[in-house]
Every structure is written in C-alpha cells, then in structure tokens.
Amino acid sequence: MTTSRNRGASPNDSKEFGEIALEKLSRAGCDIYYLLNQGYHIKGATEYVGNHYLLSTRQRMALTRSISSQSDIISRTSKQVQGGLEDATVNIDGFNTIITLEVALCGSLLLKGLDGAIRDLAGLRGNYRIIDKTELAIDLIGEMLNSQKVKNAIFYIDEPISNSGRLRELILCRLRQYGFDSEVQILHNVDSVLEKLEYVITSDAIILDRCISWINLNDMIISEKLDDYRNNKNYVDFGKLIK
Secondary structure, eight states: OOOOTHHHHHTTTHHHHSSSHHHHHHHHHHHHHHHTTTTTHHHHHHHHHHHHHHHHHHHHHHHHHOOOOHHHHHHHHHHHOOSOOTEEEEEEEEEHHHHHHHHHTTTTOEEOOOTEEEEEEEOOOOOOOTTTHHHHHHHHHHHHHOOOOOOOEEEEETTTSSTHHHHHHHHHHHHGSSSEEEEEEEOOHHHHHHTSSSEEEEOHHHHHHSOBBBHHHHHHHHHTGGGGGGGGGTTTHHHHHHH
16 A cells, blocks of 8 residues: 655745745855865865855755765766666666655655756655655656666665565566566665666765766656656756856
C-alpha cells in the first residue's frame, strides 16, 4: 500500500523562496560563491553569510546544496557525460535520484545548482516510505534510460534506510517493461561504491567530485518529461540567480 504524501514540501516555502526572498538569496549566494573561490569551506561560508542575511535553516540548506566554487563547477562539468549512452552500464544512486523526481512530481521545492545538478531538500534521516509518486518516478527513469538505449542499469540502495527492500522490488517490477537489464544492490555504504565508478547518476556533490564520470539524468528528465515544472514557483535555478 502506497502513501499519498507531498514529498519535500514545507509550509514556509512560499515565503522563504518567494520573489522577495529570492532577491536576498541571490545576494547571499553571490557572497558565498565569492568566499568559496577564496578557499572557504561551504559550511563556514554559509554560516557566516546566513547570519548576515538572517536566513532560515532551510534557506541555508538550499544555498549549501546549490552553490559551488568555480573550480568544482569546472571539474564536475568536465566529467559530465553528454549523450552517447548506447550500450552503457549506468550506476544509479537510488534514493538520491528517485526522491528528487518524487519531489518534482509533487510540485515541491527543487534547486538547480551552479553545477547544473538538481537537488531537493526532502531529507531522509533514515526513513523512507513509498508514496503514490514513486512508481511514476521509476517509470520516468526507465523511459529516459530506454530512449538512451543503455544496456544495463544498476541501482544502489542504502541498506540502513527503511523500506529499502520494498523499493528494490518495486524498481525491478516497474523496469521489466523496458529494453535494458536492471539490477538493484542494497549496500551499507553506497557512496563509497559510486565514488569509484563511471556513468554515475546522482546529484551528491561528494560523489560528483570523486566519481570517474556522471550523468545529469534528473535534469534531462525534467527538461524533456516535466518541462512545465520548470515554470513552477518551487523550481529555483541558482545559475540564473548568481551572476
């Protein structure tokens, strides 16, 4: 039985990410970007700037996940695979990818970072429940990978997270209809595995910095399958805010 839930929503988002708030977040983002390029760590830079602008915890989290230094942006962009996925084996950060799509399908807040990756503020904290948008999120992944003619899709699911086994079965069930082989591995430390691989599908900044290559799949899906969402007030593109 699935649960109807507005994944990733917060009652204050309309205020904290509304038009007036975005003007403040734009200035704060520019300040953090400057500090990162001077060698500051993201946590310290965000705390300093967040205090100056009196930002909420959620606003600070959004900036932390969206702003990157110029060197990190260049590095991640250089490793991003642009097309050419035919017969490839893709390695998918399962919860990371599916939850972001669930958030988009719920119309909740999503962020496009300076590195182009799409991120959410849903937060797992060890708990995950399959909701009424989960099947559609998996189908969107399947449709996009099928159109790219990949050979294999390996999902990596975090074992400590609740309902990881149920999600595994749902992924395998939904992806049977597509023309590529699917596999789901439930592991204790997914990040340490993905960091060593190529054709990685994730928005996790640490993995992006360490993996061999990555695919910005959720951006592709939102652009091609959920284009209307990009006009949603809850879609914040920091690349357009930070100039």
